[in-house]
Amino acid sequence: MRIVIAGGSLAGLFAAGLLRRAGHEVHVFERSRGGLAGRGAGLVPQEEVFTALRALSLDHLATIGVVARERIFLDLDGSVAGRVATPQMQVSWDHLYSGLRDLLGERDYTLGRAVARAGQGDGAAWLEFEDGGRETADLVIGADGVGSAVRAAVIGLEQQARYTGYVAWRGLIPEDALPATAADVLLDRFAFYTGERAQALGYVVPGPAGELEPGRRRYNWVWYRRADDLAATLTDRAGRAHPFSLAPGQLTDQARDRLRRDSATLLPPQFRAALLAEPDPFVQAIFDYEAPQMVRGRLALIGDSAFVARPHTAMGVAKAAGDALALATALAAHPAEPALQAYQQARLWNGRAIVDYGRKLGAFMA
CATH class of the missing domain: 3.50.50.60 (FAD/NAD(P)-binding domain)
Structure with missing residues (x-):
């Protein structure tokens, strides 16, 4: 056909x-x-992804991932409130x-x-x-x-x-852009922080060409936050409102600066460091x-x-x-x-x- x-x-x-x-x-x-x-950015592959790649003779793509050896749960002050030994592989979307x-x-x-x-x-x-x-x-x-x-x-x-009332702010940075204090906690772990109607998470993914060597990988972070005025949140540098998301480079300087200011009081220091290291955050509305x-x-x-x-x-x-x-x-x-x-x-x-x-x-x- x-x-x-x-x-x-x-x-x-x-x-x-x-x-x-x-x-x-x-x-x-x-x-x-x-x-x-x-x-x-990054993604966590499930069984259907591996099955489809095998059917396409692209098995090698399924092996190019970074394994997080455990999940950690952070408090707002950056201390580790809990750990779960659940190894999990993350791959690079691109x-x-x-x-x-x-x-x-x-x-x-x-x-x-x-x-x-x-x-x-x-x-x-x-x-x-x-x-x-x-x-x-x-x-x-x-x-x-x-x-x-x-x-x-x-x-x-x-x-x-249907818009759910919140968005996902995202960033994808070279892992060596993380300060040492943040890298010691975040790298090779799947990290979470849950606040009042908000959640941040992050994990390491391969480099843009599938690099797996430490120092050449990237750190993928996500910050879920409420956004009552979706049109304003998704308005780009040219003043045009997008329906679903803004890609890297489209966010206004004012919105980026506001996100950075908010992170000072609303995120653990490790996640704030990751956010500040991203020059072009992007945003996806959740539906x-x-x-x-x-x-x-x-x-x-x-x-x-x-x-x-x-x-x-x-x-x-x-x-x-x-x-x-x-x-x-x-x-x-x-x-x-x-x-x-x-x-x-x-x-x-x-x-x-x-x-x-x-x-x-x-x-x-x-």
């Missing part, structure tokens, strides 16, 4: 790689003009992205094509772009995330994700969303286009990989439209369960 995918992040890349390996003609359209390399992106040639991955809408008719499906162009295919996959343009065509109406269905005719949703789960679950990439695996398996066993129904049956409950789990984990932020 000819398959077109809206969205070139990890969900779209997992699907593209698996479906191309199965013999389909696949083309990915990504709205970003400059590509997504360098936009991610290194995983680059490995998957390399599976597609330049002709099969188009940048700067923002999807406006999707539809189907006369035995085919289509994507229509904001530039007025159209692509027709046997199957259209919406992997275009929380603000999916394909979603309306699948569920039959406009339906947006919940559950699609009532994942398929319609020759249209399918995968990843965050179908279910948006809070990052506390550490299952967003695993969910995307699991969707891609299930879709490829179903298409190998059935004709197109029956295959999509089999895919939905396999993944609908899973998506709902992950979103519900995320709500429970994030209940302390209410």
Whole structure:
């Protein structure tokens, strides 16, 4: 089949790689003009990620990670209030992205094509772009995330994700940017601090090219905070409000300075040091969303286009990989439209369960 995918992040890349390996003609359209390399931070891989990488003969990507030997829980004064010996591996989002992106040639991955809408008719499906162009295919996959343009065509109406009232401030710094006092506590551990309707966490991930040697790795930190005025929080240097996030370099100097000032009284000193070492913090608004269905005719949703789960679950990439695996398996066993129904049956409950789990984990932020 000819398959077109809206969205070139990890969900779209997992699907593209698996479906191309199965013999389909696949083309990915990504709205970003400059590509997504360098936009991610760290992630904790789950079993579905390893399974998908094995299926793509990219097993080596699953081994390029940093193991945190324990979890520690900090008090506001920086003392360690608790420890749990739970070793866990963290990988680099951008290194995983680059490995998957390399599976597609330049002709099969188009940048700067923002999807406006999707539809189907006369035995085919289509994507229509904001530039007025159209692509027709046997199957259209919406992997275009929380603000999916394909979603309306699948569920039959406009339906947006619900903002939860808080955001994740993020940074990704060279580990040697940490002062020694902070590095002694944070490095090679998964660290947490939970305050009043707030939480900070951090861990080490590989370097941008997968470097694992101490001194060449990076430290990934996250600070969950309430943000009642989302439009103001997501307004960039040019005065434009974004709907879901600000990328590195888009945050205003005033917002960055305010974040730094707040960290002086609201974060343990180790996390404050990590925050101050990041010249360009970025921010992601936290949403919940559950699609009532994942398929319609020759249209399918995968990843965050179908279910948006809070990052506390550490299952967003695993969910995307699991969707891609299930879709490829179903298409190998059935004709197109029956295959999509089999895919939905396999993944609908899973998506709902992950979103519900995320709500429970994030209940302390209410």
